[in-house]
Amino acid sequence: xxxxxxxxxxxxxxxxxxxxxxxxxxxxxxxxxxxxxxxxxxxxxxxxxxxxxxxxxxxxxxxxxxxxxxxxxxxxxxxxxxxxxxxxxxxxxxxxxxxxxxxxxxxxxxxxxxxx
Amino acid sequence: xxxxxxxxxxxxxxxxxxxxxxxxxxxxxxxxxxxxxxxxxxxxxxxxxxxxxxxxxxxxxxxxxxxxxxxxxxxxxxxxx
Amino acid sequence: xxxxxxxxxxxxxxxxxxxxxxxxxxxxxxxxxxxxxxxxxxxxxxxxxxxxxxxxxxxxxxxxxxxxxxxxxxxxxxxxxxxxxxxxxxxxxxxxxxxxxxxxxxxxxxxxxxxxxxxxxxxxxxxxxxx
Numbered sequence: 156x157x158x159x160x161x162x163x164x165x166x167x168x169x170x171x172x173x174x175x176x177x178x179x180x181x182x183x184x185x186x187x188x189x190x191x192x193x194x195x196x197x198x199x200x201x202x203x204x205x206x207x208x209x210x211x212x213x214x215x216x217x218x219x220x221x222x223x224x225x226x227x228x229x230x231x232x233x234x235x236x237x238x239x240x241x242x243x244x245x246x247x248x249x250x251x252x253x254x255x256x257x258x259x260x261x262x263x264x265x266x267x268x269x270x271x
Numbered sequence: 272x273x274x275x276x277x278x279x280x281x282x283x284x285x286x287x288x289x290x291x292x293x294x295x296x297x298x299x300x301x302x303x304x305x306x307x308x309x310x311x312x313x314x315x316x317x318x319x320x321x322x323x324x325x326x327x328x329x330x331x332x333x334x335x336x337x338x339x340x341x342x343x344x345x346x347x348x349x350x351x352x
Numbered sequence: 353x354x355x356x357x358x359x360x361x362x363x364x365x366x367x368x369x370x371x372x373x374x375x376x377x378x379x380x381x382x383x384x385x386x387x388x389x390x391x392x393x394x395x396x397x398x399x400x401x402x403x404x405x406x407x408x409x410x411x412x413x414x415x416x417x418x419x420x421x422x423x424x425x426x427x428x429x430x431x432x433x434x435x436x437x438x439x440x441x442x443x444x445x446x447x448x449x450x451x452x453x454x455x456x457x458x459x460x461x462x463x464x465x466x467x468x469x470x471x472x473x474x475x476x477x478x479x480x481x482x483x
Contacts, residue, residue, distance in 0.1 A: 160463070161432065169413050169422065169431050191284065198282040207436040212282035214327050215305050217317055220438045245327045246283065262285055262340035264325055 161204060167196045170209060170228075174249075177229050182239075183249040186257045195248045199228055213246035237265040273350060275300035278316050278330040281307055285341035289329040292343050296352065357473055357480035363390065364477065371414070373405040376483060381470060383479055384409055384425050390472045390479045391425040398423070398430050398465035421464045428469040434459075 175185065186192050198212035210216060211226040225233040231244055238244050242251040243260045250257050275293065279286035281304045293300040305316055305328065320330055325339040332338075333349040346352075360374050361383055371384040373395050380395035382405045393414070397404055402418035409415075414423045419434030444452065471482040 160430065160466075162429065165424065165429055166431050169424065172411060172413065194284055202282060203432060207433060213280060213285060215280065215313075215317065215320070218310075218313075220440075247285070261342065262327075263342075264327060264339040266324060267339075 161200070163197060163200050166200045166203070167193070170196055170199060174229050178231060178249050181229075181231050181235075182252055183229075183231060183244070184252050184254075186243070186247055186250050187255065188247075188257050191247060191257070195246055211244075211246050234265075237268065240265075240268045272299075273334045274332075276332045277302040278320065278328055279304050280328050283328055286329045288341050288343075289331060289346075292346055296350075298350065355482070357471075357475075357482045359478045360392070360472075360481045361479050362477055363474055363479050366390070366479075369409060371405050371409050373403065376481060379483060381481060382414075383472070383481075384414070386412055386425070390474060392470035392472045392479075392481045393423070393425050393428055394468040396467075397421060398463075398467045399434055400462060404467075423467055425469070428467040430464045430466045433464045 171185070178184065195212055199209040202212060203209040206216070209228045210223070211228055211230055214226040214230075216223050216226070229244070229249060231238050231249060234245070239251075241260060241263050242254055243249065243257065245262070247257060247260070247262070250260065254260065275298065277286075277289060277300055279289065279302050290302060303312065303316065305313060308316070320326070323337050323339070325337070327339060329341055330337070330339055331346065333346065336349050338345050338349070358376055360376055360381065361372060366372050366383060366385040368385050368387060371382050373380065373382045375381070381392050382395045384391045384393070391412070393404065395403055395405060397416040397418060399416065399419060399421045402416050404414055404416055404423070407415050407417040409425070412425050413431070414425050416422070421434050422431045423429065424431055439452070443449070473480050
């Protein structure tokens with residue numbers, strides 16, 4: 156993608172709008188950690204500029220469309236059980252609606268959650 | 272001295288925190304930013320991560336122990352800090 | 353730019369959240385109703401000219417139906433480039449495969465430009481546009 160004319164702040168704002176509407180009925184909201192939110196959204200804009208799709212900044216692309224579609228933000232529906240258990244999505248852009256202190260939410264992989 | 276290898280993504284803040292953890296504790300480690308690596312390396316890491324049943328980064332190996340996600344307490348534990 | 357506003361469409365012909373295309377003096381324009389505020393943008397996508405009124409409008413964001421580029425209707429700003437299509441793992445017949453490869457190569461050079469917007473005003477039930 157040769158495009159470099161996209162204004163990052165404008166794109167962040169529109170992603171914020173679209174994503175908010177998707178995650179709300181799933182019981183999630185943007186993390187109250189605004190610095191983290193801004194950083195992650197910015198990374199997604201960069202990833203979108205590179206790949207044409209806003210992927211999760213914290214999960215690896217596999218060059219396999221079916222697998223990679225599962226990490227398109229917001230990827231909550233594809234990891235619902237896991238993310239509901241840790242009350243956040245993997246990169247932490249979204250947290251459960253009742254979360255006030257996102258720092259207290261550890262980043263645990265699925266198989267470690269049941270062992271808690 | 273335990274061997275520490277970390278698979279990270281240049282876009283991930285938790286990966287940055289992980290690197291920072293080892294740096295601040297003066298612990299030598301090596302890392303590969305998966306998204307910036309060549310295709311062969313990516314494939315190798317991808318297979319390794321799959322074999323461990325993981326899907327997110329950071330992916331930390333302390334000798335034979337694998338720790339997925341930013342878990343500073345477990346790093347400290349594994350290193351006897 | 354003239355100060356003259358021209359009648360484009362009756363305001364109540366566009367449902368809230370909806371959009372309609374009109375032609376004024378040879379200008380193809382799409383008028384959007386965002387909660388009673390009317391915005392007017394050029395009809396042709398800044399990427400490959402597709403008619404934006406055949407896309408989707410969500411709030412102030414319009415998505416082109418052809419390759420999903422998105423625009424801010426308040427200022428015409430292009431917010432994203434086209435989304436890459438994936439045609440699946442099946443191997444295409446050589447003629448089609450070759451054609452698609454060539455198109456794909458050329459499309460890498462196609463930019464998504466921001467689109468023109470027009471000033472609007474509401475008067476006597478009409479959405480008016482300054483050309």
